[in-house]
Amino acid sequence: MHINIHFKIMVKGITKLFLLASCGLIILIPAFVNAQSKKSNAAKPNIIFILTDDLGYGDLGVFFQNQRRDKADPKLPFQLTPNLDKMAAGGAQLTNQYCNAPVCAPSRASLLTGVNQGNAKVRDNQFDKQIENNHTLATVLKTAGYATAAIGKWGLQGETKDEPNWPAHPQKRGFDDFYGYMRHADGHEHYPFEGVYRGKKEVWDNYKNVAPDLSKCYTTDLWTAKAKKWIVDHETAKGPEKPFFMFLAYDSPHAVLELPTQAYPEGKGLKGGLQWLGNPGNMINTASGKVDSYVHPDYKNTKWPDTYKRYATATRRIDDAVGDILQLLEDLKISDNTIVVFTSDNGPSIESYLPVGYVPNSPQFFSSYGPFDGIKRDVWEGGLRMPTLVAWAQHIPAGKVVVSPSMLSDWMATFADVAGINAPARTNGVSLVPSLTGKGSQAESLIYSEYSEGGKTPDFKEFEASRRGRKRGQMQMIRLGDFVGVRYDVKSADDDFEIYDIVSDPKQTTNLASIPSCNELQAQMKAKSLQVRKADLEAPRPYDKAEIPAVEILDKTYTGLSWKFFKGNFPYVVLETGLTEVSKGVSKHLGNEVPKSSGGMTLLEGFIKVPNDGEYSFSLQASGKAYMRIHEAELIDADFGYQSVSQETERVYLKAGNHPVKIYYLREAGKERILSLKMRYKDGDWKPLKGTDFFSVK
Structure with a gap:
């Protein structure tokens, strides 16, 4: 079998095109801009x-x-199901929506908090x-x-x-x-x-x-x-x-x-x-x-x-x-x-x-x-694909079928959007309003799941022979565009994903992983599945200490973190989606360039280059609420219930090279500004970080 794939990723404005072959598929990550509105309660x-x-x-x-x-x-x-069929006819069917986990408690928790597993x-x-x-x-x-x-x-x-x-x-x-x-x-x-x-x-x-x-x-x-x-x-x-x-x-x-x-x-x-x-x-x-x-x-x-x-x-x-x-x-x-x-x-x-x-x-x-x-x-499609319907008269065209992939964790950003506020920076989801209403450009959802289970996939004759009675163990699923990667009984981060074109092959009958033209897609799935998650001691995984791959920078760079300041009285650290900055620049002092008289949120964005493979610890201290990501994973959460000027520390395993970071910092006008970040390698000394320890792309 021969299959050709165009696979495109974007990292912080850096575009890298992987030509795997030529089935003509291009995976794009569009930027959806949702204008922040001040809706009256009656309009919500x-x-x-x-x-x-x-x-x-x-x-x-x-x-x-x-x-x-x-x-x-x-x-x-x-x-x-005549009433649900009627609901579908008058609203929308989401035919590619996934739950975050294939069992009750974690699925519901991810729905309610807006974060993936x-x-x-x-x-x-x-x-x-x-x-x-x-x-x-x-x-x-x-x-x-x-x-x-x-x-x-x-x-x-x-x-x-x-x-x-x-x-x-x-x-x-x-x-x-x-x-x-x-x-x-x-x-x-x-x-x-x-x-x-x-x-x-x-x-x-x-x-x-x-x-x-x-x-x-x-x-x-x-x-x-x-x-x-x-x-x-x-x-x-x-x-x-x-x-x-x-x-x-x-x-x-x-x-x-x-x-x-x-x-x-x-x-x-x-x-x-x-x-x-x-x-x-x-x-x-x-x-x-x-x-x-x-x-x-x-x-x-x-x-x-x-x-x-x-x-x-x-x-x-x-x-x-x-x-x-x-x-x-x-x-x-x-x-x-x-x-x-x-x-x-x-x-x-x-x-x-x-x-x-x-x-x-x-x-x-x-x-x-x-x-x-x-x-x-199971993290096969039958365990994760959900029968989702949405009714919203006068807003969703009758009989609409939404085929773009999404997850239950996207509803946090969606409901914040329709309520006229920004979602917390902590969410892994995106607003689905554009795909539901047909207005605006739909941002791409992050489709990722992990789960551990001691049983086996049932030995149903209707299932593919290769998965009947298969041991589950540690499992992962990730979707990139039309392609889904699945791993069962995972032993290490090096285990290969089975790869399926889920659009043309929804039953996942043909594993494309052995096709040479999919080698780059395999590498991307392995990298992405580490870049979107953080370890949790109460749910250990065999890849918790795997070093997160760095990213390749193709564009020209400059020293320092780029920063944007959004003025406002934000109740929590928010996603920047739809916000308009009132000032911006390049930070040498972790965002303290903003005048003390201004209240609002500073977003610092760029890359840190780590010299060696191994364990790194980061420590953040702030006089206001803050939140930090590395790649698409949470690194430090100092937002909800954060005690001012306390210190939050987190450990992460990184490959040598360039790693994207985002730091959100919220403070009240007139209050003292404290935002400091330190890093150490293994058990070495803590090194204070400045804006000049980072770099950004032009």
Whole structure:
């Protein structure tokens, strides 16, 4: 096989063209400029983010199930999702959106913090580990004037013996209100009061356990009714002058595949559908009848095993719930100014936890992984590619299909954009507003995932023979343009990636890594996968101490860091996207050229040349908030909760050569200016760094 590839990278304005062969593909990194706006609260859209648990790309009608239906083959059972299909027809399908990790906790943590798994604090199977005390979707949107609520599954609270004082309770991470399951494992049972299969669970209304009042409350119904009530109460009390952000996290169709008590209530929206009654023992209008009993009539009389009647009913219940919420927005006349995102946290699961006698759940039955290989806990496309839909009437053209790759961590920058503020500098994401609305130029997303898992990819006959039953171990996935690199059971940074043209070969059948013309692409993937991440002691990787490759500089250079000063009263260290500098120059003193009277943010940018391979430590001290990157990885975070003039130190392994750095420095007008940076090689002496120890390109 012969394949020709043009591969183009850009480093800080330096362009290097790698001619690998000639299939005519050029990977560009365009610069999207998002003008900073000062929107009134009334002009800011409400935001509802709906996250399901283990729903596969292939579980939605519009993504895959309708194709099975249209084949009219009795051997191809299919599900129906009419409300989600309608949402897709009126809005956008993101057919190349990835979760950040192929399992629940790290995926959700990366979504909420806007950072990829190479920089996150919750990684691997760290269920119930506290999400870091840093920027979240909720803290950022509160800064923009939003009311915030989290409803449903959390699982990021941190362990404590002093419940309910969890260190990372949602109300300690930016949410005004929380109603739902706090613990990860509680989400494996969908009747908290009865505990039909997994025992009784606790449901928390902020800091109060209200589960004793929730007889016969099926959680999909419960979270939906509570979400509707919260929206109605908010609009009644505060109206359009106070936009809202809701994180609505369902705990299904994952786990025990329990059934509702009855059919979805007639009608939708304000007067119909699910309703909050508020009476203990009769909290919602489906809290009656028999628990775990109702099978949707479209599936009841099929010859399917009961397991799959349950799965299809659970998915259909979510579909009804989304239709109910969308109708509520119409009834309240706020649909035109509300963004609704629907997606999943990771690929489909084989976990059902049903009693003995039931057929074990298998995503094979409906091909829940869609046209891909892989399931939950795999970094193949089936484990990472998400069924993402977005509705935003009057802003997104009906029936739009967005094919540009993106990740769940991009929603931080996206929501900051629509709220008229800048995202934190810490985020690894970019705003997706241009690709959704068709206005502006879309910046390229950073598509990267890492995960460690002791199991194996299932031995499904539908999967490629080379990956059936393959040991997972340490895994990585990176996407560059149309090409995806995957490594399983990684032993070192030198292990080769399998390389797939994911556009023409979505099932990843043809590994291009052995083609000589892909050698340079292989090298780029190996380098990039080290340049976008930092080590985390609680999630060790075999490449944590691998030396990060330097970059080649082709353009002319000059001594010093280039600096730009952005005037303003910024609440945190922000990305520079859309900001206009009021002054700029070349720094010899780490940005202290800016007059003391000016308040705002200084961005210093350039390269540092390290003389030897090995371990380097950096130490930063600032009188205001600061943030530092090396390549695309976080080096030092002195932003959220930073104590002024404290010293932050970080260690990193570097190859000899040139390494790009960015330093963001925020301070108030009139305050003393202190920004100092030191470096040392291995255990040697600390060397103070000046602007002249760096260089920039012309």
